[in-house]
Each structure stands twice: as C-alpha cells, then as structure tokens.
Amino acid sequence: MRRLYHIARADFLQRVRSRRLLVVLAVVAYLGFLVNVGQIELAYQVTDRSVETNFHGENTAAFIGLKAGLTGSAVILFGGFYLMKNTLERDRLYDVDQLVVSTPISDKTYLAGKWLSNIALGAVILLTLGFATIANHAIHGIGPTNPVSLLAPLFVFAFPVCVLVGAVSLLFETVDRLNGTLGNISYIILATFSLAALAATQNSLPGSIPPWVKAGDILGHISIYNLTVDSLLVEVPNYSGGVPSIGTLDGDQTFRYDGGSWPLWIYFQRIGIMVFATFVVLAATVLFDRTPSYELSNSSKRLSWVAAVLSTVTRGNNVDEDDTNPQSIDSISLTPVNDRDSGGFGRLLAAEIRLALRGQPWWWYIGAVALIGSPLLILANESSPDAAVMPIRQIALPLAFIWPIFIWSGMGVRTVKHRMTSLVLSSKYANKQLIAEWLAGVVIAMGIGSGILVLFVSAGQPELFLGYAGGVLFAPSLAIATGIWSRSSWLFEIVYLMIWYVGPLNSAVPLDFVGSTTESIEIGIPLVFIGVSLVLFSTAALRRRMETQ
Amino acid sequence: MKLRTEGLGKQYSEDTWGIRDISLEFTEGIHGLLGPNGAGKSTLMNILTTVMKPTTGTAYWENKDIIESPGAIRSILGYLPQDFGVYPDLTLEEFLEYMAALRGLNSETANARIDEMITLTNLADVRNRKLKTFSGGMRQRVGIAQALLNDPDLLIADEPTVGLDPEERVRLRSALSNTADGRVIILSTHIVPDVEATANKIAILDNGQLLTHTTVGELINRVDDQVFECLVPREKLSTLQEQYQVCSTVQRSDGVKVRLIAPTPPTDDATKVSPTLEDAYLEAIDQQDGI
Numbered sequence: 139m140r141r142l143y144h145i146a147r148a149d150f151l152q153r154v155r156s157r158r159l160l161v162v163l164a165v166v167a168y169l170g171f172l173v174n175v176g177q178i179e180l181a182y183q184v185t186d187r188s189v190e191t192n193f194h195g196e197n198t199a200a201f202i203g204l205k206a207g208l209t210g211s212a213v214i215l216f217g218g219f220y221l222m223k224n225t226l227e228r229d230r231l232y233d234v235d236q237l238v239v240s241t242p243i244s245d246k247t248y249l250a251g252k253w254l255s256n257i258a259l260g261a262v263i264l265l266t267l268g269f270a271t272i273a274n275h276a277i278h279g280i281g282p283t284n285p286v287s288l289l290a291p292l293f294v295f296a297f298p299v300c301v302l303v304g305a306v307s308l309l310f311e312t313v314d315r316l317n318g319t320l321g322n323i324s325y326i327i328l329a330t331f332s333l334a335a336l337a338a339t340q341n342s343l344p345g346s347i348p349p350w351v352k353a354g355d356i357l358g359h360i361s362i363y364n365l366t367v368d369s370l371l372v373e374v375p376n377y378s379g380g381v382p383s384i385g386t387l388d389g390d391q392t393f394r395y396d397g398g399s400w401p402l403w404i405y406f407q408r409i410g411i412m413v414f415a416t417f418v419v420l421a422a423t424v425l426f427d428r429t430p431s432y433e434l435s436n437s438s439k440r441l442s443w444v445a446a447v448l449s450t451v452t453r454g455n456n457v458d459e460d461d462t463n464p465q466s467i468d469s470i471s472l473t474p475v476n477d478r479d480s481g482g483f484g485r486l487l488a489a490e491i492r493l494a495l496r497g498q499p500w501w502w503y504i505g506a507v508a509l510i511g512s513p514l515l516i517l518a519n520e521s522s523p524d525a526a527v528m529p530i531r532q533i534a535l536p537l538a539f540i541w542p543i544f545i546w547s548g549m550g551v552r553t554v555k556h557r558m559t560s561l562v563l564s565s566k567y568a569n570k571q572l573i574a575e576w577l578a579g580v581v582i583a584m585g586i587g588s589g590i591l592v593l594f595v596s597a598g599q600p601e602l603f604l605g606y607a608g609g610v611l612f613a614p615s616l617a618i619a620t621g622i623w624s625r626s627s628w629l630f631e632i633v634y635l636m637i638w639y640v641g642p643l644n645s646a647v648p649l650d651f652v653g654s655t656t657e658s659i660e661i662g663i664p665l666v667f668i669g670v671s672l673v674l675f676s677t678a679a680l681r682r683r684m685e686t687q
Numbered sequence: 688m689k690l691r692t693e694g695l696g697k698q699y700s701e702d703t704w705g706i707r708d709i710s711l712e713f714t715e716g717i718h719g720l721l722g723p724n725g726a727g728k729s730t731l732m733n734i735l736t737t738v739m740k741p742t743t744g745t746a747y748w749e750n751k752d753i754i755e756s757p758g759a760i761r762s763i764l765g766y767l768p769q770d771f772g773v774y775p776d777l778t779l780e781e782f783l784e785y786m787a788a789l790r791g792l793n794s795e796t797a798n799a800r801i802d803e804m805i806t807l808t809n810l811a812d813v814r815n816r817k818l819k820t821f822s823g824g825m826r827q828r829v830g831i832a833q834a835l836l837n838d839p840d841l842l843i844a845d846e847p848t849v850g851l852d853p854e855e856r857v858r859l860r861s862a863l864s865n866t867a868d869g870r871v872i873i874l875s876t877h878i879v880p881d882v883e884a885t886a887n888k889i890a891i892l893d894n895g896q897l898l899t900h901t902t903v904g905e906l907i908n909r910v911d912d913q914v915f916e917c918l919v920p921r922e923k924l925s926t927l928q929e930q931y932q933v934c935s936t937v938q939r940s941d942g943v944k945v946r947l948i949a950p951t952p953p954t955d956d957a958t959k960v961s962p963t964l965e966d967a968y969l970e971a972i973d974q975q976d977g978i
Contacts, residue, residue, distance in 0.1 A: 485784070
C-alpha cells in the first residue's frame with residue numbers, strides 16, 4: 139500500500155504543479171459559472187403540435203447540483219481522457235520508466251498507482267467545479283445554498299466517470315497501437331457511441347426504459363431524468379417522455395425540482411461503472427509492457443530484422459560500425475563554406491514534408507492512397523461527374539480532412555517531442571522552419587484531397603473549391619498554433635475532432651469548414667475558417683518570433 | 688574573430704541565478720569551459736547560442752550585439768547542445784540534409800559537407816540507417832556532425848564527449864584541434880583531460896560566477912611546487928582530506944597513495960610532482976568554495 143501511495147502521490151504532484159492544469163481548472167470554473175447562471179441549460183424539450191418549448195428547471199440547489207453533476211460527467215468523459223492520458227508517457231519521457239523497471243514494484247501496483255493519480259486529477263477538476271457551483275449558487279441561485287444538494291450529484295454522477303476514464307486512459311497507454319493519435323480518435327468515437335443508448339429513451343418515461351439502457355448510462359443522464367421528470371409532469375402532464383437536453387436552450391417556461399430521496403438503483407448503477415473500471419485496469423496490467431522506451435516495438439523489431447537480413451545478403455556480415463577502419467582525421471579535407479545564406483526554403487519545405495510523412499503505420503499510407511484514388515475511380519466509372527459529387531462531398535470529403543490528423547498532430551510540437559528545440563532555435567532559419575512546417579501540413583492536406591479537387595473541377599463546380607481550401611488551411615493552422623503554444627498535441631486533437639465531428643461529419647453548418655453541405659458554401663462558412671486559419675497561423679508565428687528574439 | 692560578453696547574468700527566480708556578471712572574451716582557438724555540475728556552463732552556452740535571453744548584460748560577436756540581433760550569430764554558429772535529440776524516422780543523411788537547410792547551405796555545399804562530416808565522425812557505414820537504430824555514442828557523433836556542418840566561425844559544444852568510447856573521444860579531440868584555426872571554439876565539459884588535450888585557454892565557472900579565464904599554462908603555474916604525492920595509512924586519509932585539497936587516491940596493499948595540493952610537504956616522505964590541469968582546476972574550485 140505504501141508503494142501504491144507513493145507512485146500515485148509522485149505522479150499527482152507532478153501533474154498539479156503544471157501550468158496546463160491551472161488553465162484547465164480555470165476553464166472548468168468558468169463552466170461552473172455558465173451552469174449556474176443559466177447559459178448552459180438542462181431543459182426538457184416539449185413538442186406540442188409541432189411547436190417546441192423548452193422547460194427549464196429553476197435554479198434551486200438541488201437542480202443546479204444535477205446540472206453540475208451532468209456537466210462534470212461530460213467534461214471528464216470527453217476532456218478527462220486527454221488530460222489523464224500521459225501518466226505513463228511522462229515516465230517514458232523523463233526516463234523514469236528505466237528506473238521503475240529495475241525495481242521490485244509489480245505491474246499491478248505500478249498501474250494501480252497511476253490509476254489513482256488519474257482519479258485524483260479528475261477529483262481536483264470536480265472539486266473546482268463544485269466550488270464554482272457553490273459560489274455561483276450563493277450569488278445567483280434560488281433558495282438556500284445547500285452544499286450537500288449542490289455537491290452530491292457531482293460526486294455520484296461524475297466521480298464514477300473519473301474512475302472509468304482514468305482506467306480507460308491507462309489501458310490506451312498500455313496498448314502500443316492506441317497510445318497515440320489513433321487512440322485519441324478511437325476514444326472520441328467510443329465516448330460518442332457510449333451515449334448512443336440515450337436514443338432508446340425517446341418517447342419513454344423512466345419506468346419503461348429497459349434496465350440494460352440504464353446500466354450503460356455513463357453520464358448519469360437517465361438517472362437525472364428519473365429524478366426530475368415528476369417535477370416536469372406537474373407542469374406538463376401529457377409529456378410523452380425523453381431525457382432532458384443540455385446546452386444553450388432558450389425559453390422561459392420552468393419547472394421546480396427541490397430534491398428528494400434517490401432510488402437505490404442509481405447508486406448500484408454508479409458502483410457498477412466503477413467495478414467495470416477495475417476490470418479495465420486489470421486488463422491494462424495484462425497488456426502492460428514495462429520494457430523501457432528505448433527498446434524497439436514489435437513492428438520495429440521486425441523491420442530491423444528484415445533490414446539486417448537484407449544487409450547481410452547484400453554486403454555480407456560487415457554491418458557493424460566498428461568493423462571498418464575509420465579514415466584518418468588528417469587525411470580528410472573539408473570543403474570551406476562561404477555562403478551560409480542560400481535560401482534553400484524549397485529544400486527546407488521538402489525536408490519538412492518528408493519528416494511529416496515518415497513513421498506512420500503502413501495502413502495510413504494505404505488509406506491516404508485510397509482517399510486520393512477513389513474520387514478518380516468514381517469519376518472514371520460514372521457517366522456524369524455531377525452524380526459523383528454528392529457522395530464524395532458527404533463521405534470522402536470529411537474523411538480526407540480527418541485522415542491527415544496523424545500528420546497534423548505532430549505540428550508545432552515535433553521539435554519539443556524530439557528535443558530538437560535548441561538546434562532549431564539557434565539556426566539561421568528558425569522562423570522559416572515554422573513556415574515550412576505549416577506549409578508541409580497544407581501540402582499533405584492538398585495531396586490527400588487532390589482526387590476530390592479533380593472531381594469537383596471535372597464536375598464544373600469550382601465553388602466547392604472554397605470548402606477544399608477551408609479544409610486544407612484550417613487543420614494545419616489549428617495544429618501548429620495549438621501545438622506551439624501548448625507544447626502538446628492533445629489540445630489540437632480534441633478541438634479538431636470535436637469541430638470535425640460536429641461540422642463536416644454531422645453537417646452542422648456553422649462548423650462545416652470543408653463545405654460538405656451546400657448551405658455552408660452558400661453562406662461562406664469555409665471562408666470564415668480560412669480567415670480563422672490565417673489568425674491561428676499568425677499566433678504561431680508570433681510565438682516563434684518570441685522564441686527567437 | 689571575437690565573442691565578448693559583458694556582465695551576463697541569468698536569474699531563474701528571486702534568489703536563484705544561473706550565472707551572474709560574466710565578462711569574458713573568446714578569441715580564435717579552443718576555449719575550455721570548466722566547472723562542476725550546476726556551475727552555470729549550460730546556461731552560459733544557451734545564452735551565447737541565443738536560445739535563452741539573459742536577465743542582465745549582453746554579448747557581442749565582432750562588435751555586433753547578439754542579444755539585440757541574434758541573427759548576427761546564428762548564421763556562423765555551430766552548436767552541439769548537452770541534451771539534444773534527433774528525428775528518429777530520418778536516416779543520418781536525411782537528418783543532415785535537414786540541418787543543412789536550416790543552416791542556410793546551398794545544396795552543392797551541403798552535399799559535400801555531409802559526406803565529409805559523415806566520414807569525420809566515422810558514420811559512413813550507417814549513413815542510410817534510421818536514427819532510431821543508433822546507439823547513444825553514435826547519436827552523439829551525429830550531433831558533432833551537424834554542429835560542424837556549416838563550417839562555423841563559432842562552434843559551441845556542450846559536453847561533446849559524453850557517451851563516446853575512448854577511441855572516439857581521441858578522434859573528436861583531433862578533429863577539434865585540426866579545425867580550430869580561424870574560428871572560435873568553446874568546449875564546455877567537466878572532463879578535464881578533454882580540455883587539457885585541446886584547449887588554448889580555460890574559463891572556470893562555479894556557482895554561476897567566473898573564477899578565472901586564462902591559458903592552460905598559467906593556470907597550472909598557479910599550483911607549481913604545491914602538488915605532492917605520498918603514501919599514508921588508510922586511517923590517516925580523512926585527516927589529510929580535511930587539511931588539503933586531495934586530487935586523487937590510489938589504494939595499495941601498504942596504504943593509500945595520495946596526490947594533494949599543499950603549500951609545504953604534508954608528510955616527511957611526500958614527493959613533489961609536476962602539476963596537471965586537473966590539480967589546478969580542483970585548487971581553483973576549492974578556493975572558491977572556501978571563500
């Protein structure tokens with residue numbers, strides 16, 4: 139237990155002393171403010187003869203507590219993963235893993251300590267949200283500010299989510315393939331799908347919701363529905379059912395929820411989530427490989443083996459560096475360098491493109507080729523290019539602007555990640571390097587979307603070029619700006635994935651920066667994102683300028 | 688060619704200074720920068736390479752203020768940081784091509800210099816291997832190769848021999864000595880023999896302050912007639928360590944052979960020996976600690 143405590147404590151202290159956490163807590167506190175003063179609403183959307191009316195709960199302590207609980211759950215589910223998923227990576231980065239591997243600490247103890255640290259981090263976030271909730275209710279709320287009513291839902295609903303997300307993030311870190319951008323994308327898809335069961339609650343009152351749907355209610359949404367629906371039915375007796383919505387919902391119709399006893403199944407359901415999390419951690423201990431980071435991965439080992447065999451075949455066994463006699467220093471004549479200002483931006487750009495494209499898994503290259511080739515194949519087989527445009531806009535266009543996320547994720551952070559910062563910043567072209575890095579991201583996006591562009595031009599719809607330009611410019615600009623300021627790729631990945639998921643994939647016009655919908659092109663949404671892109675790139679350039687001056 | 692600093696200081700927190708009031712002049716040749724861990728060597732290096740801004744003072748390259756105009760030094764600089772990385776998925780040749788582009792070399796010169804640097808650092812057999820397969824010593828040689836790539840007028844190397852085997856260390860020393868003409872080389876290390884073998888002048892830092900900047904000969908002369916060797920029983924060793932600066936000890940069957948610095952012979956059978964740079968360095972540090 140003592141070892142467990144110290145692993146968790148050391149990891150937790152390292153986390154709470156970072157400035158990044160302060161920013162996160164500030165954002166969470168602001169969310170708490172929004173929840174309490176009414177910008178983020180939990181409201182029932184009641185439809186009567188095609189007219190939709192939002193029924194808000196009055197800001198009693200009991201209702202604000204429920205809203206805070208649901209908000210906390212959502213923040214941890216979608217944001218907590220990206221905050222927690224660095225507990226093993228940090229040890230690898232600072233070579234602590236090499237020390238750990240030589241100690242008698244078992245894998246289970248080590249991972250359990252890391253899990254506890256993840257949970258503690260989540261608890262700090264919830265405490266911040268709780269404090270903000272109490273303070274804001276005291277100022278803006280209705281009725282007495284009862285701390286128990288305000289905080290209990292936060293910990294009943296959101297704390298089990300901390301426990302679960304802490305376990306899942308640990309599992310993702312222990313699986314080589316999930317410990318990167320692929321894992322980050324997979325998680326957001328997984329988290330989104332975990333909410334799919336809520337669809338089964340439409341037009342159902344709590345009593346008729348199947349138990350399996352209740353069991354899978356990670357956020358606690360159905361529980362809150364169960365607790366508040368009776369208060370709504372006082373105002374809307376003919377309400378047909380459905381969980382309350384959360385968001386910026388207008389309207390001045392209200393119902394009043396003053397709390398009361400909670401059914402036992404809610405507690406059991408939340409405990410069930412924590413038990414499931416324990417199994418996730420046990421799975422992580424099975425998959426965990428405590429070999430230090432300098433060891434090659436299995437795929438790298440295979441590649442090295444193939445390279446070694448090929449070298450042996452072509453050159454015999456003389457592959458070791460020390461087998462040859464080095465040329466004498468005195469016999470080496472060195473070419474004098476007289477011109478150290480030869481521009482060479484093109485070579486720098488080519489080098490950045492090469493750097494960006496290297497090191498991806500094999501399936502990424504196949505996917506990229508498929509995205510380039512499929513529109514051209516469709517174009518070749520369709521009698522009319524116009525017929526091919528719509529499916530390509532709706533399917534291939536969003537895909538073409540998510541696939542390069544594996545490349546974009548490294549932008550702005552690659553020099554830090556590979557400890558190249560001193561070399562780059564002390565070089566003559568430190569500022570041009572940033573431009574080249576950004577352009578490399580743009581060029582790769584253009585390349586992967588090139589088949590789509592050819593299709594659009596062939597179909598005589600050049601206006602669609604606007605969406606293509608929006609996609610090509612926005613992602614690299616967001617990546618390099620968030621990367622260079624935050625020194626990590628998680629911020630870009632979560633922000634971009636959210637925008638991409640809501641906008642291009644789900645056709646929400648205000649965020650459809652690639653023009654997958656006709657309406658977004660008509661009102662110039664991609665144009666707005668092109669402007670935002672230029673602003674983002676300017677902030678990245680400003681940061682580099684600060685670094686080099 | 689001349690690099691000059693005036694009152695350079697770097698304050699990390701209210702009561703923590705990395706370096707303080709450093710005024711130095713580095714002319715053509717190899718300058719060893721010696722000091723114990725935490726002396727401020729890397730901080731000084733980072734400021735001289737424009738990676739870090741000083742809190743006080745400034746530095747000049749050929750009378751151009753490099754703090755105001757960092758571009759003045761970046762074009763002629765070769766830099767090997769103490770803690771540097773490489774892009775693991777690039778081959779050695781590709782990595783050097785990237786660095787050549789960053790350093791502003793044209794492609795013809797870059798190609799020639801890359802070939803030469805690969806030969807110089809004895810990495811010709813692995814030029815097409817990805818850097819992630821390189822050992823620590825090989826990576827260190829990659830760092831040396833990139834630092835010399837642009838034929839720099841000013842070469843700053845922070846602990847360049849760390850991780851190298853003895854043979855490669857000797858090779859690097861020879862390379863530095865052979866290329867020292869017509870450029871300023873600043874070699875930071877705590878390995879005294881590296882400096883003794885290559886440097887013309889030595890600057891010693893301790894606790895962020897400059898103790899001395901002088902020639903190797905002059906520094907050694909400071910302890911002339913003060914270095915003794917004697918054989919003492921093991922139980923007397925701690926007494927000697929309290930009284931004198933002990934430079935080295937060798938365990939023998941009949942006692943401990945001690946090399947130390949003292950104004951007069953410490954024992955009746957002590958013999959005077961020729962001082963080395965290490966003796967002089969330890970004495971300089973000891974005097975500073977005693978202040």
